[in-house]
Amino acid sequence: MATRSLGDGIDECLRFDTEQERHQWYSNAAKYWEAVPATINGMLGGFADLTTRDVTASLDFLRPFLSVVGGGGTVGTSYALDCGSGIGRVSKQLLLPIFSKVDLVEQNGSFLEQAPEYLGEYSVKVGQYYAEGLQTFTPEAGRYDVIWCQWVLAHLTDDDLVAFFNRCKTGLKLGGMIFVKENVTKNKSAADDVDHSVTRSLDAFYKIFSDTGLNIVKEKSQPNFPKALFPVIMFALA
Template sequence: MLGGLGQLARPDAVTSLRFLSEFVNPPASSTASSIVSPPPTTANSSGASKRQKLPLPGSGPSHVLDCGAGIGRVTKQVLIKAFDHVDLVENCAAFVKQAKEEYLKEEIELGRVGEVRCSGLQNVNFEGTSWEGRFDVIWCQWVLGHLTEADLIAFFKRCKKGLKPGGMIFVKENNAKVGIVIDEEDSSMTRSDQVWKEMFEKSGLKLLKDDVQKGFPSGLFAVKMYALEPIP
């Protein structure tokens, strides 16, 4: 959620697409080719250069899950440009209704958006459901601050069951400078980069690359993106 700062939507989307492009080949029909070309190789992009881009050969059309999707802004502006099919999960029933009936209605009718599930992430299960082994990527943006440490680690561990072989998890979240900052209004947590990396390690996830969102005004929390893969 952009908290009323709608002007941040484009830099948010452009940076996300460029970050994804180091690990994912967009569909041939994608109109985002002008902005998804990866930036020049940098020292912290070695993880991307060592693995084959998704979707892997023989794995069929690419699928992504948008976690904490709201009405589907990230789906429409980012994920649908980088993947063949998008599923969504969102805790707020009103947002799910708006996504289905208005904001993503056309994409649903075209078959680009599949299931829009109403659930909190702490209750999302993959094993034994239609989402088991379905996704090339699970994308989590501005939602994980609502999970406790125990729920967050459990969620990441369950996500592994939702991934195809070679699949990845991407996290894009605000970063505190130190420790954890609690929002007194909604009890959400803004974790520091160090805390995030501790959570990934405890969840059995390997960090391949991280990067900072550019183009946001000063005075806001820094926003970082993390590309992760399960540790065998």
């Protein structure tokens, strides 16, 4: 990790000098997740009790963009993509009740194997389960109304995150939007050498969005989470 560059959160947050170190970072993270149980508690690092508060706030944030009754927006509800889905917590509790179809992309194949059982009757609405890291995943062009990324982007290097967002832009239908819900630090970005992630500062996210040409249409903090946790921010991007 000696050459990992953890900047002050403005120009650079997570970048490696060599391809080998970059690969090592991703494989260390994959190993970490292999040891995590395929449960809600596993997905939420022991905070399963926060899932209702999380999903309620996500729904309040998302709904005004949607062209559904009570929504009032213009974003369609045909197809969504759940990025870093784990067993499908966000899919089941937020996306599948709204969208006609949802695809899940997740690097850990055993989480995806657990997903159909966890999703229960909603599993009939799943289009594809993609077992792939976001650093290489390319959404099919023009497929999604909404691409939802939650608690996963901290695993991607800066360059891979910019490239991923650029591929996501291509994966959107006309008028589609990308939603990001992630932990942020109050000032400097913070690396976690246990799960091999980096919690970015708000400025680091702003820089990455601007590098991709994505505009922040709306930004909101997750309310009612314990003060001891990192703040959680939701972004709507177009």
